[in-house]
Amino acid sequence: MMKERTKLLWILGIFAVAYYVPWSHPVIRQSGLEAFLMLQEYAREHVLTCLIPAFFIAGAIAVFISQASVLKYFGAQANKILSYSVASVSGTILAVCSCTVLPLFAGIYARGAGIGPATAFLYSGPAINVLAISLTAKILGWQLGLARAVGAVSFAVITGLLMALIFRKDDAARATGQIYVPEAGAKERTLLQDGLYIFTMVLILVFAAFARPAAGSAGLWPAIFAAKWYITVALLVILGFMLKAWFTRDECKDWVDSTWGFMKQIFPLLGAGVLVAGFMLGRPGHPALIPEQWVSALLGGNSLWANLIAAVAGALMYFATLTEVPILQGLIGSGMGQGPALALLLAGPALSLPNMLVIGSVMGVKKTATFCGIIVVLSTIAGMIYGSFFG
Numbered sequence: 001m002m003k004e005r006t007k008l009l010w011i012l013g014i015f016a017v018a019y020y021v022p023w024s025h026p027v028i029r030q031s032g033l034e035a036f037l038m039l040q041e042y043a044r045e046h047v048l049t050c051l052i053p054a055f056f057i058a059g060a061i062a063v064f065i066s067q068a069s070v071l072k073y074f075g076a077q078a079n080k081i082l083s084y085s086v087a088s089v090s091g092t093i094l095a096v097c098s099c100t101v102l103p104l105f106a107g108i109y110a111r112g113a114g115i116g117p118a119t120a121f122l123y124s125g126p127a128i129n130v131l132a133i134s135l136t137a138k139i140l141g142w143q144l145g146l147a148r149a150v151g152a153v154s155f156a157v158i159t160g161l162l163m164a165l166i167f168r169k170d171d172a173a174r175a176t177g178q179i180y181v182p183e184a185g186a187k188e189r190t191l192l193q194d195g196l197y198i199f200t201m202v203l204i205l206v207f208a209a210f211a212r213p214a215a216g217s218a219g220l221w222p223a224i225f226a227a228k229w230y231i232t233v234a235l236l237v238i239l240g241f242m243l244k245a246w247f248t249r250d251e252c253k254d255w256v257d258s259t260w261g262f263m264k265q266i267f268p269l270l271g272a273g274v275l276v277a278g279f280m281l282g283r284p285g286h287p288a289l290i291p292e293q294w295v296s297a298l299l300g301g302n303s304l305w306a307n308l309i310a311a312v313a314g315a316l317m318y319f320a321t322l323t324e325v326p327i328l329q330g331l332i333g334s335g336m337g338q339g340p341a342l343a344l345l346l347a348g349p350a351l352s353l354p355n356m357l358v359i360g361s362v363m364g365v366k367k368t369a370t371f372c373g374i375i376v377v378l379s380t381i382a383g384m385i386y387g388s389f390f391g
Contacts, residue, residue, distance in 0.1 A: 031279045034279065035276070038330075050205070053204050053209075058259070063254050087124060121156075127350040128349075136325055136345070140328060144342060148346065151342065200235055212225055273323025278330065281333065283329075302383075309340070311380045314343070314344035328344065351375060
């Protein structure tokens with residue numbers, strides 16, 4: 001019944017847009033054109049060389065990395081350094097949004113994981129992944145991509161440590177017993193083989209998406225760019241040999257099915273996000289629905305107010321995986337400062353209003369409010385520091 005109601009609401013919403021939006025107005029027509037031009041730009045420049053390889057990596061992680069072997073590192077008996085290290089970098093191999101990560105977090109927390117590692121994982125999961133790293137660096141610049149990567153990993157650790165410190169008494173009270181998570185059954189492949197397989201796909205992503213160096217550049221980067229397709233093809237051949245030698249037909253089928261699952265989940269949302277961003281904000285230098293002076297007035301520069309607004313707005317908005325990138329592309333083109341852009345990148349993907357409601361039901365309102373407050377404050381500070389150097 002709920003699915004049918006959702007379908008009806010979508011039909012009514014599309015009808016209302018078609019009926020009431022004044023498409024004949026010059027601004028609306030220009031905004032609609034910008035939406036599809038931005039979608040075309042993404043399809044031509046980012047899908048085949050960036051998204052597709054990353055989807056296959058995400059599918060491989062989901063199929064060939066044992067969930068049990070990951071969960072055990074978050075338990076109360078785990079080494080703290082190891083536990084926070086695993087939690088803080090887990091997002092680099094996940095392709096989840098702030099809502100998709102919730103069942104994983106709830107399972108980890110219910111199994112006895114401490115509040116620190118659990119919230120470090122909760123933040124890191126949607127805050128940064130292979131898709132987000134590559135797209136942010138490729139589209140918004142390597143400086144912002146690197147700052148996002150470093151900030152997300154650092155924030156995961158800092159947030160987890162602060163949560164563990166603030167709620168140490170509650171954490172001790174609920175740790176009445178330790179849960180042992182058994183290892184997965186023995187596999188024919190070694191850990192080294194699995195690692196080489198995934199690392200080869202990461203290299204394919206890196207070289208296939210390698211951007212053209214700036215005009216006049218000399219040295220290593222132009223040489224790599226000139227040879228990128230030769231290197232990519234060689235890596236694909238190596239990957240083919242790995243699949244034939246190390247994997248069964250059923251495993252390859254599971255890998256493809258998992259990859260297709262990620263694509264079905266993310267592609268429609270990403271396409272919708274690109275269209276909305278193009279319609280509302282346009283491409284850099286091309287005006288659309290929202291006047292550039294509005295964005296410049298609220299989010300321009302590097303003031304405390306601009307960074308705080310960006311962090312709070314990002315925390316309340318829902319970003320499907322990767323949709324924050326086209327939205328930020330439009331905002332930056334409309335006058336958003338570099339500092340507020342990083343503040344939104346660090347707060348937005350990890351939090352959303354639906355996400356907050358679910359977290360509250362898992363660990364309580366007090367812990368949820370503290371968790372969200374820490375992220376907003378850290379994002380604001382990081383934005384101001386980054387903006388002071390690159391603003």
